[in-house]
Amino acid sequence: MSSAHNKSAAVAATLADIDAGRTPDAATLRDAVRALLSDLAKRAPGRSVEVRVPPYGAVQCVPGPRHTRGTPPNVVEMDPVTWVLLATGRMGWDEAVTQGRIRASGTRADISDYIPM
Structure with missing residues (x-):
């Protein structure tokens, strides 16, 4: 199985757990997070914001x-x-900020133009 397929499977499995009200498996959640961060770095290349x-x-x-x-x-x-x-479009940037689920600082910290992916 290819690495890209494994990462897609990790995102899908994580979303399935969330949708079912289960806590995602730590290793699967880790792989999903890293895959989506990698996608963000490709979509918004640069070094002015650290996510x-x-x-x-x-x-x-x-x-x-x-x-x-x-x-x-x-x-x-x-x-x-x-x-x-956020990365999969299941939650909006403004909603996450309003709920206090994001801590953002700096003039460039709003990455809402780059998500969902």
Whole structure:
């Protein structure tokens, strides 16, 4: 089975668990988060925003000034389930912000133009 297929399967399995009201398996959720972060980095190449989904991953993305040292000025952080829901269009950016499910700082931290994917 190809790596891309495994990643798609991880996203599908995670969404199925969420839809059924189950807690996604940690390894499957990790793979889904990493696959979707990778997709974001490809869709919005750059290094001006850091998107963090602890404990599973982080990427730098979005065109603009490059950050190289210390804490990035533009950071978006959320839990893994929120990231999967946002990236797949199951939850909107404004809804997640209003519910306090996203912590975003910096003038470029709104990545809503790049999601869902």
